[in-house]
Amino acid sequence: MFMNMLCSRSREHGIYMNQSSHNVVLEHNLKDALLRVLQQVSWLRVVEVQNQPPFNWLIRLQCRNKTKIILGILVKAELSPSKFIASGYAKNIGASSVIPILALPLVSPRMAEICQAKGWNWLDTAGNYRLEIPDLILLQSTGHKATDKRPRPVANLSSAEAGNVIQALLLAGRDATWTQRELQAQATVSLGLVNKVVGYLRDEAFVEFQAGDKIRLKDPVSLLLAWRDAYRFSQHQRLSYFTLLRGNDLTDALYNAGLEGNIAYASFSAADRLQASHVRQSKTWLYVEKSLLEKLVEYTQAQPVGTGDNLVLLVPNNLGVFVPGEQSGIGIDEPRISCTNLVRTYVDLWHSGGRGQEAAEALFEQCIKIAWEVRVMI
Numbered sequence: 001m002f003m004n005m006l007c008s009r010s011r012e013h014g015i016y017m018n019q020s021s022h023n024v025v026l027e028h029n030l031k032d033a034l035l036r037v038l039q040q041v042s043w044l045r046v047v048e049v050q051n052q053p054p055f056n057w058l059i060r061l062q063c064r065n066k067t068k069i070i071l072g073i074l075v076k077a078e079l080s081p082s083k084f085i086a087s088g089y090a091k092n093i094g095a096s097s098v099i100p101i102l103a104l105p106l107v108s109p110r111m112a113e114i115c116q117a118k119g120w121n122w123l124d125t126a127g128n129y130r131l132e133i134p135d136l137i138l139l140q141s142t143g144h145k146a147t148d149k150r151p152r153p154v155a156n157l158s159s160a161e162a163g164n165v166i167q168a169l170l171l172a173g174r175d176a177t178w179t180q181r182e183l184q185a186q187a188t189v190s191l192g193l194v195n196k197v198v199g200y201l202r203d204e205a206f207v208e209f210q211a212g213d214k215i216r217l218k219d220p221v222s223l224l225l226a227w228r229d230a231y232r233f234s235q236h237q238r239l240s241y242f243t244l245l246r247g248n249d250l251t252d253a254l255y256n257a258g259l260e261g262n263i264a265y266a267s268f269s270a271a272d273r274l275q276a277s278h279v280r281q282s283k284t285w286l287y288v289e290k291s292l293l294e295k296l297v298e299y300t301q302a303q304p305v306g307t308g309d310n311l312v313l314l315v316p317n318n319l320g321v322f323v324p325g326e327q328s329g330i331g332i333d334e335p336r337i338s339c340t341n342l343v344r345t346y347v348d349l350w351h352s353g354g355r356g357q358e359a360a361e362a363l364f365e366q367c368i369k370i371a372w373e374v375r376v377m378i
Contacts, residue, residue, distance in 0.1 A: 023075070026075060026105065031075075033123060034059065038061070040139065046060075047061060056073055058071070070097065071101055077104075077105065081203065084102070085114065104122070105124060106125070110205070127144040154200050158230040160317055162197050163320060165189060166227045167343055167344060168183060168323075169215075171342075177210060178215045180194050183215060205219065206219050206222060206226070220372055221372070224346065227343075231350070237290075239304065240304065241297065241304055241311040242311065243302040245301060251336060256299060259295065260338075262288065263338075264321065265286060266312075266348055267312075267314075267349055268281050269284050270339035271349060271363050281354065285314065285352075286314065287314045289315075289322075322340075346363050
């Protein structure tokens with residue numbers, strides 16, 4: 001009866017594979033790959049392997065203590081995270097007595113994350129896998145390069161323009177909804193770029209579409225981490241200076257330069273002003289618009305140096321770094337110079353070197369989690 005119920009659900013959700021010769025080979029290759037993984041465990045014995053819908057393969061195992069285990073392999077030639085969630089696989093199969101395994105030519109980090117959140121195991125043809133049999137064993141192998149070519153993403157999250165779109169989504173939070181034109185205006189990028197980025201984020205289940213084609217952020221934490229990993233801090237020009245000005249004298253000099261809106265405390269200095277000064281260090285970090293660099297250097301009486309700098313000036317390749325957030329002035333008695341917003345500060349810190357990653361984690365725990373009231377969304 002259980003298998004009949006699953007078969008009915010599989011027809012409803014289109015689980016059966018197109019039995020092309022390529023897919024048949026893929027099914028057998030992934031089944032054999034799983035069997036090789038199971039051979040690592042001497043006290044597990046494969047009793048039976050059969051092709052049985054809605055799974056492509058059922059593998060029945062027996063432990064030395066006679067405990068019986070059933071693994072179900074669902075093989076797909078291609079599947080995006082959003083389609084995996086929307087398909088009903090996790091809801092209709094994952095809760096069964098069969099331990100489900102998603103098998104793909106390539107399991108992306110995002111898909112692996114979603115599988116684990118939904119109680120699915122996974123493996124791919126490159127030799128990456130995660131197999132957990134509750135209360136018995138956990139086998140895992142990652143880092144192997146893909147053997148099958150995968151179409152390139154339609155959006156490059158490392159570009160400054162894509163970062164502006166992501167920043168707008170993250171700053172607005174889960175409750176905000178956007179049309180693509182509204183997001184374009186906020187991120188100051190082209191409508192075509194917004195369309196590409198949003199399409200990619202939807203496929204990866206970072207955002208979702210609601211009634212009226214409104215875009216809504218679905219999983220802010222995972223999106224922030226994905227942006228962090230793709231972010232290129234080196235895209236900003238970094239210049240090292242030394243100044244004799246300290247504390248309030250330096251703050252006064254920056255304020256008197258009249259650069260509001262085109263200058264912002266960045267990285268460690270921004271975290272300090274966001275009340276997440278977990279890592280203390282003596283340098284002042286600033287973003288400054290390129291045309292105003294000379295004026296800032298003049299007002300701070302700074303000199304370029306090769307070593308021993310105490311003033312780090314970052315010339316951004318994109319003015320999105322100056323987009324403020326609601327928390328830009330937290331804890332500042334007199335916020336005369338703004339600082340980068342929470343999410344920008346986080347990704348900058350992560351790539352700033354030194355103890356930047358430690359400081360970024362502190363910023364996340366002390367400020368970002370509180371601002372988002374983080375809970376699992378996928």
